[in-house]
Amino acid sequence: MCGIVAYKGHKNCYPILLNGLKRLEYRGYDSAGIACLNSDNKLSITKRRGKVRELESAITNIDCDGMGIAHTRWATHGRPNQINAHPHTDQSKKIVLVHNGIIENYIPIKKFLLSKKVKFKSDTDTEVLVQLIGYFYNKGKMNFEKAVRAALQRVDGAYGLVILNKDYPDMMIAARKGSPLVLGLKDSEFFIASDISPIIKHTQQILYLKDSEMVVIDGKDYNVKSVNKDIALPKNIEMIDYKIDDYDKGKFKYFMHKEIHEQVDTIANTMRGRIRPDAVLLHGLSEYWDEIEASDRIYITACGTSWHAGLIGKLLIEKFSDTPVFVEYASEFRYNHTLIDSQTVVIAISQSGETADTLAAIKKANDYGAVTVGICNVPGSSVGRETDCGIYTRCGHEVGVASTKAFTAQISILYLLALKLAYAKGTISRASLKRHLDYDDSLKKIQSLFHQEKLIQKVARKYKNATDFLYLGRGLNFPVALEGALKLKEISYIHAEGYPAAEMKHGPIALIDKNMPSVFIVPKDKTYEKIISNIQEIKSRKGKIIIVTNSRDKILKELANDLIIVPRSNIYLFVHLATIVLQLFAYHMAVINKRNVDQPRNLAKSVTVE
Numbered sequence: 001m002c003g004i005v006a007y008k009g010h011k012n013c014y015p016i017l018l019n020g021l022k023r024l025e026y027r028g029y030d031s032a033g034i035a036c037l038n039s040d041n042k043l044s045i046t047k048r049r050g051k052v053r054e055l056e057s058a059i060t061n062i063d064c065d066g067m068g069i070a071h072t073r074w075a076t077h078g079r080p081n082q083i084n085a086h087p088h089t090d091q092s093k094k095i096v097l098v099h100n101g102i103i104e105n106y107i108p109i110k111k112f113l114l115s116k117k118v119k120f121k122s123d124t125d126t127e128v129l130v131q132l133i134g135y136f137y138n139k140g141k142m143n144f145e146k147a148v149r150a151a152l153q154r155v156d157g158a159y160g161l162v163i164l165n166k167d168y169p170d171m172m173i174a175a176r177k178g179s180p181l182v183l184g185l186k187d188s189e190f191f192i193a194s195d196i197s198p199i200i201k202h203t204q205q206i207l208y209l210k211d212s213e214m215v216v217i218d219g220k221d222y223n224v225k226s227v228n229k230d231i232a233l234p235k236n237i238e239m240i241d242y243k244i245d246d247y248d249k250g251k252f253k254y255f256m257h258k259e260i261h262e263q264v265d266t267i268a269n270t271m272r273g274r275i276r277p278d279a280v281l282l283h284g285l286s287e288y289w290d291e292i293e294a295s296d297r298i299y300i301t302a303c304g305t306s307w308h309a310g311l312i313g314k315l316l317i318e319k320f321s322d323t324p325v326f327v328e329y330a331s332e333f334r335y336n337h338t339l340i341d342s343q344t345v346v347i348a349i350s351q352s353g354e355t356a357d358t359l360a361a362i363k364k365a366n367d368y369g370a371v372t373v374g375i376c377n378v379p380g381s382s383v384g385r386e387t388d389c390g391i392y393t394r395c396g397h398e399v400g401v402a403s404t405k406a407f408t409a410q411i412s413i414l415y416l417l418a419l420k421l422a423y424a425k426g427t428i429s430r431a432s433l434k435r436h437l438d439y440d441d442s443l444k445k446i447q448s449l450f451h452q453e454k455l456i457q458k459v460a461r462k463y464k465n466a467t468d469f470l471y472l473g474r475g476l477n478f479p480v481a482l483e484g485a486l487k488l489k490e491i492s493y494i495h496a497e498g499y500p501a502a503e504m505k506h507g508p509i510a511l512i513d514k515n516m517p518s519v520f521i522v523p524k525d526k527t528y529e530k531i532i533s534n535i536q537e538i539k540s541r542k543g544k545i546i547i548v549t550n551s552r553d554k555i556l557k558e559l560a561n562d563l564i565i566v567p568r569s570n571i572y573l574f575v576h577l578a579t580i581v582l583q584l585f586a587y588h589m590a591v592i593n594k595r596n597v598d599q600p601r602n603l604a605k606s607v608t609v610e
């Protein structure tokens with residue numbers, strides 16, 4: 001989704017802003033733009049459709065000693081072209097703005113402005129906002145800050161924005177509602193961005209703007225204020241400890257590949273400090289633990305990959321603790337008739353912590369009085385702030401658009417939560433808890449999995465021209481199948497569907513022929529024999545069979561066209577192992593098909609619109 005970076009300080013703005021935009025590229029975008037206001041009051045704006053490198057080569061004079069704002073746009077209103085790219089200016093060309101989010105009531109505002117003879121250049125909702133600010137400002141009665149406030153009070157929807165005004169060559173204003181915005185501070189330098197990735201290189205002192213807050217930077221000073229009233233608010237500065245390594249590919253060509261390989265370390269990080277030989281410690285839940293333990297119903301709500309983690313969470317929590325769990329897409333949960341009250345726990349899972357639908361679902365749960373629990377990867381994000389309590393997945397910044405390490409971190413947390421709940425409710429014994437918590441060996445098994453990567457790459461080469469795939473698994477491995485299929489779709493644009501293995505008979509089997517591969521996920525568990533029957537059903541229709549298993553049985557060798565054997569493990573670890581195999585398979589399919597793995601077409605890392 002759209003990205004913002006802004007800088008005010010004594011250094012040349014251009015390199016800081018352009019490097020910042022490159023850091024934001026992972027979010028997905030289709031055009032980019034930059035506006036710099038020099039100390040001699042000269043405003044230069046450059047915009048381009050396409051990548052940041054195209055913007056960079058279009059800038060002729062790369063020198064600015066004042067301040068600047070920059071943007072990567074993921075089109076919502078208006079086609080992805082140069083005119084619709086940000087920054088946008090008002091009619092007087094004094095006020096310039098970059099914006100993330102959607103102004104929902106832009107049509108009536110536009111009508112009003114048109115009636116006042118305001119002329120529009122683009123099709124965007126953003127231009128409507130900057131023209132409205134310009135309208136209030138140019139009427140002559142309001143100063144810059146007041147004009148911004150007046151406009152923001154009249155718009156519905158979501159915004160994260162940064163604004164400059166030629167008449168105020170030492171002032172920068174930023175505001176947020178719904179769309180995240182972060183301020184980085186370093187002596188007399190200010191950095192503003194939609195997430196910390198462009199800032200982390202410069203400073204660790206961060207201020208996360210809250211909803212309906214604005215920051216007014218004037219010279220070397222700044223104030224946090226309310227958008228609704230001219231009152232100063234506290235400056236809650238945090239020191240963040242993100243590692244700069246998270247933003248470098250290291251020896252890998254793509255972030256996604258690096259992040260797949262990081263999973264031994266990230267899972268260890270997720271678990272660290274949370275496991276005693278016979279207890280699970282989830283300090284983030286302490287304050288609400290009594291309510292969580294007493295709850296008679298749990299909802300899990302999320303989007304995309306996080307929703308798949310939720311499906312696994314449901315099976316784990318139900319199995320271990322006998323508590324009924326319902327899993328709903330956040331976009332459905334927010335509008336459906338859901339049975340929530342103060343006895344219900346609503347768990348929201350989100351890597352970014354900023355997904356608009358998930359935030360709306362949390363709001364609904366809060367309004368109904370449920371206990372809301374966030375499982376999220378980004379400290380300071382909206383999910384962390386809007387939920388009653390929560391657990392951070394601590395897997396470091398995830399850059400690849402296709403989520404990998406965040407997924408295994410989420411399912412690790414859900415595993416811990418399920419065990420903690422079960423032990424508290426007395427549905428598992430101390431001995432059983434102890435057995436489940438012994439995971440050192442698991443990390444070694446995950447590490448050893450990467451020895452199979454050459455084989456997985458070979459299998460990918462073999463199927464590189466396939467146009468459709470079925471992914472089939474049962475129980476915990478049905479969500480793994482869904483996630484495997486999603487990974488393939490996302491980054492190689494190959495159609496893939498996940499199904500419960502037996503359900504395949506009720507429709508998808510009609511698709512099977514010699515050109516259609518099916519990926520079976522086959523742990524040696526209670527459904528093993530049944531899955532073998534499902535494989536046979538496909539085999540007898542000449543379908544190609546790829547099997548991911550932890551069994552060395554001869555029958556699998558006979559049935560499979562391609563067999564990937566992962567280390568022997570219990571079914572809980574198998575979920576991680578199979579997931580990583582499918583991540584690697586999708587990755588190699590994408591690379592072989594020459595896809596842009598980290599920035600797949602049309603997708604965004606963090607979906608901050610409904």
Ligand code: G6P
Nearest residue numbers: 303304305306350351352355403
């Ligand atoms: C986007 C991303 C997915 C992600 C989903 C939910 O669609 O491309 O990778 O799973 O959003 O994001 P969240 O940050 O809430 O987990």
